[in-house]
Amino acid sequence: PREALGEGAVLLRGYALSEAPALLSALDQLVSQAPFRHMVTPGGYAMSVAMTNCGAAGWVTDRSGYRYDAIDPHTGRPWPVMPACFAGLATAAAETAGYPGFDPDACLINRYAPGARLSLHQDRNELDLAHPIVSVSLGLPATFQFGGMKRSDPVRRIGLRHGDVAVWGGPSRLRFHGVAELKDGHHEVLGRQRINLTFRVAF
Numbered sequence: 001p002r003e004a005l006g007e008g009a010v011l012l013r014g015y016a017l018s019e020a021p022a023l024l025s026a027l028d029q030l031v032s033q034a035p036f037r038h039m040v041t042p043g044g045y046a047m048s049v050a051m052t053n054c055g056a057a058g059w060v061t062d063r064s065g066y067r068y069d070a071i072d073p074h075t076g077r078p079w080p081v082m083p084a085c086f087a088g089l090a091t092a093a094a095e096t097a098g099y100p101g102f103d104p105d106a107c108l109i110n111r112y113a114p115g116a117r118l119s120l121h122q123d124r125n126e127l128d129l130a131h132p133i134v135s136v137s138l139g140l141p142a143t144f145q146f147g148g149m150k151r152s153d154p155v156r157r158i159g160l161r162h163g164d165v166a167v168w169g170g171p172s173r174l175r176f177h178g179v180a181e182l183k184d185g186h187h188e189v190l191g192r193q194r195i196n197l198t199f200r201v202a203f
């Protein structure tokens with residue numbers, strides 16, 4: 001089941017379902033090397049979403065700004081290697097969506113507890129914005145907000161569920177987007193949380 005979300009953006013419902021157990025066991029391993037943490041925005045607020053990364057480049061924020069860094073500031077070591085099951089899924093989903101040859105060097109892992117949210121923003125810290133972004137949703141469902149090229153443009157709400165994969169490229173790459181406050185609930189595998197894997201070419 002393949003849904004067009006906008007020019008260049010494709011939603012693959014349930015695409016990651018069969019791989020989810022492998023993704024989650026690789027995630028457990030990875031989180032033991034680079035734990036989830038609440039990063040601080042340049043404005044000085046701790047994010048409600050907890051984050052970690054794997055791959056050659058990790059997305060970080062602190063008082064000095066947003067950037068990609070090869071070193072995890074929390075551990076002082078490189079981010080964990082991107083598991084083969086992560087990279088394989090991202091490359092296959094991108095190809096299915098019409099972007100062959102996607103080879104991400106960054107995977108940002110976001111963990112939402114009930115009440116956590118991600119306010120409307122653009123992803124523009126990557127060097128080459130011609131590459132698409134692949135995102136994988138796991139655990140509790142969320143309402144994704146898909147806006148336009150201006151912050152004030154109207155927002156479309158899209159429900160994202162366990163196993164859904166979205167690919168955002170072309171003209172949609174710079175659209176404003178966010179995640180509404182996560183509603184409480186219980187997921188049979190992940191309990192009271194949502195995990196999102198976001199694959200990017202950063203460097």
Ligand code: MD3
Nearest residue numbers: 110123133135168172173174175177196
């Ligand atoms: C649409 N994460 O980490 S991923 C982020 O569910 C982020 O955790 C969200 O936005 C999450 O930056 C959504 C989906 C996504 C990512 C990038 C996009 C959608 C996008 C870039 C352009 C348009």
Ligand code: FE
Nearest residue numbers: 121122123177
């Ligand atoms: Fe984003």
